[in-house]
Amino acid sequence: MRPELKQWAAPGALLAATMCAVVFLWSTPFLWMLVASFRPDSFGGLGMASLFPDFVPTLKSYRYAIEDGDWPLWFLNSAILVTGTLAVQLVTISLAGYAFARISFPGKEALFYLFLLQLMLAPPVLIVPNLTTLVHLGLYDTLIGVMAPYWGSAFGTFLMRQTFRTIPKDFEEAAIIDGATWWQVLRHVLLPLSLPGLTAFSIVSVVYHWNEFLWPLMVINDPDKMVLTVGLVSFAQGAEGASDWGLIAAGTLFIMAPLFIAFTAFQRQFVNSFMSSGVK
C-alpha cells in the first residue's frame, strides 16, 4: 500500500521477529488466564503458572463460576447501563458537536473551554459530591444514577466537532438549497457521513462503561441492580474464591466475552473507524 515506507522495515524480518516476541510477552497474562480457566487444579501449586496445558482440560471452573454468580442478571444490568449511557450520549454529543463545528455564536469560545475542563475531570474524581447530587435527585441506588454523569461527554463532543469539520460544507449547502432544515441536514447529511466518528466513540464508551467498577460500586446497593464488574469482585472475594484462580479467570473471561467477540468480528471496521475518525 505504501511501498515507500518499506524502508521502515529495512531489516524487515528482524523487526517482525522482535515484534512477535514482544507481542508474545504482552499476551502471556491473557494466555495464562485462558489456560488457568481450563485447569483441573485451580487453587495454585507450583505448576500453576505454566503456560503450556499439561493436563486434561476441564470446564469445572466455568461450571462453578456459573453456579456462584448471578450472571444473567449482571449481564442484563451491564447491558442496560451501557446502552442507556450510549444512547443519550449519541444525541447530546451530536447536537453539541454540530453547534461547535458549524455555527458561530457569542460565547462559543468560552463554552468550548468550559467543555474542555470537563475532559480533564473524570467523574470518578468527583465521586463524593456526585453521590450527594444523586441522593438529592432521588437517583441513588438506580442504574440511571450510574449513567447520568456520563450523559454529556466532553470527549464525544470534541470528537463529533472534529468529525463534522472534516465534511465539506458544500454537501450541507446543497441540502439547504433544496429546502432542508438544520436537523434534516444533521440527520440525513452529516450523521451518515460521520459514522467512523460515531463508531469510534461508541466503542470507547461501551468498553469504558462495560468495565467500570468504582462508580457502579458506590451508587448501587441493591443486589438486583449489580453490574458485571461489581458481581465479579463480590464472588471472587467470596469464601473460597479468593485463591481459586481458575474461577477468577473464568469469571473475567465471561465479562470480556461480548467485547472480545465484537472486537474479533468487527476488527477491521473498528481499527479503520478509529483511524479515520480524526481521533487524535
Next chain:
Amino acid sequence: MDTPSATKTFRKIRLQPYLLLLPAFLCLTTFTYWPMLQVFLASLTNKKRVGDDGSFVGAENYLTIFTEADFLGALWNNAFYAAGTVIPSVLLGFLFALALRETTNLSAILRSALFFPTLVPLVGAAAIFIFVFMPDIGLLDYYLAKLGLSATNWLGNPDLALVSLMALTTWKNAGYYMLFFLAGLQGVPQDAEEAAKIEGANWLQRLYFVIVPMLGPTFAFVVVIALISAVSQVDHVIVMTEGGPNNATNLLLYYIYQQAHEFYDLGKATAATVVTLAALLTLSFLSLRTMERKVHYET
C-alpha cells in the same frame, strides 16, 4: 425604550446553538461544574457524611491533610505512579504504532493482541495479576526462576508494590494508546518523509525531525488521557493491595474513597478532592501547552 435597533440586536443572537448545547451542558453542570463548587464549599466544613450540615472551619481540613503522612504519601505515590505509567505506556504505544503502521496480515494480528488488554476489565486484570505477582508460584516468579532469579514478594514489598501496579497499568493501556498513534501516523504526509529521505536523513533523524513534530497534537492528547487515567483509576488498588503494604500503594482516589466511605470524614475527603482536581488541571494544562508549542501544523 424598545427601539427597533434593540430588537434587531436581540434577533441577531439566535437561540438555536445554545439549545443544541443545552442537553450536554445541563449534564456537565450537574455532574462537573456544580459538584466542583460543592466540593470546594464542603472542604471548608467539618461535614462527616453525606447529609450532614457541618459547620464552617475554613482551611482546617487543608492544614490537616497537608500535615498528615497518609495524604502526603498518597500525593507522592500518585505523582510517582503517574510518571511511571504515563511515560512507559505512551512511549510503548508510540513504538508499537511505529512498528505496526503498515497494514499487513501479520501486523493486524499483532495489533489485536496488543489491544486485547484494553478489553479486560481492570478489576479482572487486577485479580489475575495478583497471581502474576505471587511469590514462587506466580507467573512472573515461575519464569524468572527458570532464568535463575530468586523469588520476590512483588505485592508484599513496599518498595515494589507500586511498581507492580504500574506494570499492570502499562500492560493494560499501551495498546489503547497505540490506536491513537496509528491514527496520527496516517496524517503524516508521505512527501515530507520522502523529502527527508532524499536529503539523506536516516530513520532516526526522520523520526525525530519529521514524525514526532507532526504527531505533536496526538502526543498532547494521549499524555493528557494517560494522566487522567493515572488519577482516576483505582480498581486495581481496591482489589490488589487496599493501599498497602504500609500505604505504599495508597493513591489519591483511594485515599478519598477511604476517607469518605470508611472513615466518614467528608471534610478531609473533599479537601483531598480539591487538591487532586487542582493537580489534574495544572498537569493537563501544562502538558497541552508544552506539547502544542512543539507542534508543526500543516497549513
